[in-house]
Amino acid sequence: MAYYDVIAKGYNELHRGEQLNKLSIIKENIKINKNTKILDVGCGTGISSGFECFVAGIDPSIGLLRQNKNGKKILGAAESLPFKANSFDYVISVTAIHSFKNIRKSMEEMKRVGKGNFVFSILKKSGKFGYIKKMIEEKFRIWKAVEEGKDTIFFCRAKSLE
Ligand SMILES: C[S@@+](CC[C@H](N)C(=O)[O-])C[C@H]1O[C@@H](n2cnc3c(N)ncnc32)[C@H](O)[C@@H]1O
Secondary structure, eight states: OOHHHHSHHHHHHHHHHHHHHHHHHHHHHSOOOTTOEEEEETOTTTGGGOOSSEEEEEESOHHHHTTOOSSEEEEOOTTSOOSOTTOEEEEEEESOGGGOSOHHHHHHHHHHHEEEEEEEEEETTOTTHHHHHHHHHHHEEEEEEEEOSSEEEEEEEEGGGO
């Protein structure tokens, strides 16, 4: 069984507080209205999907997705997003990218399905932090980086929009 399915039952109890703090920082920094469409990649139990607009969440862990009450849930992986290009106003990924099997392919997929605005919250202690940051810089323009307890939250725009 995959790691996140093993810990699924205790996930919210362990992580809800810290993930809600990241969500509130994201909400303070992006503009949404009731027509905004958000994709949450690696949405897990949906803590990071708590926006007052349409949210689709995708995650490979059935155990976490079963607890997800926020928005439309899709069982799947970041490396192959089942959406057309330019489908979402915001593509976000909260404390998840370090878990993706193919980070480069996942970043390309997130860029493809987004219209131009992206938020990536990256676990600072991950050994892949430097690699992920480099890849974000390669593909996006970071307009703000917020240091949160365990994560750095990067607010980005597609370079093609500049
Ligand atoms: C620390 S959890 C974060 C969950 C959620 N974003 C939150 O803030 O609570 C990391 C998530 O990444 C998901 N994940 C792992 N590999 C993935 C992949 N290849 N594509 C999408 N999500 C993946 C896990 O199943 C897990 O839900």
